[in-house]
Amino acid sequence: MSRCEQCIARQLNSMKTLTKEELKEVAACKRTIFYKKGEVIFGENEMLSGVYCVREGICKMTKLSANGKDHTVKLMGKGKLIGQRSVISDERTHLSAVALNDVELCYVPKDQILGNIKSNQEFSFHVLQNLAQDLREAEGDLINMAQKSVRQRLSEALTYVRDNFGETADGYLNVNLSREDYASIVGTATESAIRILSQFKKEGLISTAGKQIKIEKLHELKRVE
Amino acid sequence: MSRCEQCIARQLNSMKTLTKEELKEVAACKRTIFYKKGEVIFGENEMLSGVYCVREGICKMTKLSANGKDHTVKLMGKGKLIGQRSVISDERTHLSAVALNDVELCYVPKDQILGNIKSNQEFSFHVLQNLAQDLREAEGDLINMAQKSVRQRLSEALTYVRDNFGETADGYLNVNLSREDYASIVGTATESAIRILSQFKKEGLISTAGKQIKIEKLHELKRVE
DNA sequence: TTTAAACTATGATAATTGTCATGATTTTCT
DNA sequence: AGAAAATCATGACAATTATCATAGTTTAAA
Numbered sequence: 001m002s003r004c005e006q007c008i009a010r011q012l013n014s015m016k017t018l019t020k021e022e023l024k025e026v027a028a029c030k031r032t033i034f035y036k037k038g039e040v041i042f043g044e045n046e047m048l049s050g051v052y053c054v055r056e057g058i059c060k061m062t063k064l065s066a067n068g069k070d071h072t073v074k075l076m077g078k079g080k081l082i083g084q085r086s087v088i089s090d091e092r093t094h095l096s097a098v099a100l101n102d103v104e105l106c107y108v109p110k111d112q113i114l115g116n117i118k119s120n121q122e123f124s125f126h127v128l129q130n131l132a133q134d135l136r137e138a139e140g141d142l143i144n145m146a147q148k149s150v151r152q153r154l155s156e157a158l159t160y161v162r163d164n165f166g167e168t169a170d171g172y173l174n175v176n177l178s179r180e181d182y183a184s185i186v187g188t189a190t191e192s193a194i195r196i197l198s199q200f201k202k203e204g205l206i207s208t209a210g211k212q213i214k215i216e217k218l219h220e221l222k223r224v225e
Numbered sequence: 226m227s228r229c230e231q232c233i234a235r236q237l238n239s240m241k242t243l244t245k246e247e248l249k250e251v252a253a254c255k256r257t258i259f260y261k262k263g264e265v266i267f268g269e270n271e272m273l274s275g276v277y278c279v280r281e282g283i284c285k286m287t288k289l290s291a292n293g294k295d296h297t298v299k300l301m302g303k304g305k306l307i308g309q310r311s312v313i314s315d316e317r318t319h320l321s322a323v324a325l326n327d328v329e330l331c332y333v334p335k336d337q338i339l340g341n342i343k344s345n346q347e348f349s350f351h352v353l354q355n356l357a358q359d360l361r362e363a364e365g366d367l368i369n370m371a372q373k374s375v376r377q378r379l380s381e382a383l384t385y386v387r388d389n390f391g392e393t394a395d396g397y398l399n400v401n402l403s404r405e406d407y408a409s410i411v412g413t414a415t416e417s418a419i420r421i422l423s424q425f426k427k428e429g430l431i432s433t434a435g436k437q438i439k440i441e442k443l444h445e446l447k448r449v450e
Numbered sequence: 451t452t453t454a455a456a457c458t459a460t461g462a463t464a465a466t467t468g469t470c471a472t473g474a475t476t477t478t479c480t
Numbered sequence: 481a482g483a484a485a486a487t488c489a490t491g492a493c494a495a496t497t498a499t500c501a502t503a504g505t506t507t508a509a510a
Contacts, residue, residue, distance in 0.1 A: 089354055121343060147291070
């Protein structure tokens with residue numbers, strides 16, 4: 001079993017501020033867990049006993065709404081910590097976490113995390129900065145949702161996926177989301193997402209090959225009105 | 226000039242975890258500032274040199290959007306810390322802060338706050354929990370924005386104002402926001418906010434006296450479809 | 451106090467988005 | 481391979497919301 005010190009994901013979050021001693025402790029109590037596409041890591045309103053660090057794959061954080069639809073609040077890629085907020089607040093989850101593709105997670109018990117927050121000032125401050133950043137993003141998303149059209153939001157969702165998860169050698173997005181996934185991110189009806197993607201295609205802003213999407217004209221896509 | 230130890234606002238935020246010594250230091254370097262209704266405390270994209278604690282009155286945190294309209298992200302009442310996120314991230318502000326009515330703020334230099342975060346574990350953890358809570362709220366707002374109608378959001382804005390800022394003896398909301406303010410919170414056109422408030426009035430869910438609003442039937446208002 | 455400015459109100463109409471329906475296409479499973 | 485299920489696509493229509501216009505009301509200021 002690989003040690004935390006060698007884990008790539010570790011470089012990407014607060015864990016990198018831990019000392020060798022602390023990392024050994026984490027390594028001793030952590031567990032690696034695999035989830036297949038579509039599997040639920042945890043649901044809403046659950047008490048978590050630890051946090052999950054994404055080592056491979058992508059998870060979506062979603063919330064079920066009154067009308068029965070899921071809204072995807074954010075996507076968590078390599079290095080992201082899932083469940084951090086709930087553990088810090090000592091509250092039940094308010095979102096559920098679902099594997100968007102096959103996923104490898106590293107589970108670290110809550111006490112280990114909280115212990116390090118208490119004892120390692122640098123770690124604690126890093127977590128603080130992380131949350132501050134998440135907050136900034138959430139507020140930004142809120143404003144986008146309030147003020148931009150579905151078309152704009154969808155175009156931004158495409159560039160978001162591209163910027164965060166990259167593209168293949170021939171320019172297709174690395175991550176293939178269904179139209180329903182996009183609709184859930186953008187906060188619209190699936191049909192609307194489909195329709196607008198069709199428009200983008202007709203306008204030559206994107207092209208598709210099966211489920212794959214290629215962003216053709218990023219510039220125009222970005223300044224879509 | 227009043228000492229921090231006696232300040233009511235202090236009871237309401239992370240400051241309450243500071244020791245007497247630390248409070249004395251804060252008291253020594255803090256400054257009390259007054260703003261009149263409508264005055265700007267800071268704008269977007271500014272570097273802050275400290276945080277502001279609300280002692281009296283309410284501030285709104287807003288962001289100007291491409292279409293020239295302001296969106297109100299949240300209201301900050303007594304005890305709330307303004308600018309905390311920017312100071313922790315060491316980034317420019319992404320929102321501006323505006324006095325919604327006459328306001329008394331207590332300004333604490335950034336170094337003082339950051340120093341306490343570094344040295345006082347309890348304070349640091351409290352700030353962490355605060356941010357986690359803010360994050361939860363922001364995500365909740367995002368989902369509301371994505372999934373609820375303007376009518377629902379407006380009804381929730383009313384109960385939000387009531388729950389957070391209270392009502393007078395005769396049942397009117399303590400805080401009197403303009404329809405434009407409500408529109409800015411809800412993320413809609415001012416005319417739409419006006420229209421829906423008129424509807425609520427016709428339906429007997431609220432009543433008004435000039436600028437004042439009284440919630441008449443909270444129950445039905447809450448389950449407005 | 452009266453005059454201007456800001457705010458509230460409402461109608462008419464357009465634009466956006468959601469919903470329902472119906473097929474085509476693709477993927478998955480056996 | 482073939483059937484079933486999921487996904488994608490598109491039309492028709494309804495509902496919601498924005499925009500423009502106009503006027504009444506309240507508030508603030510000269």
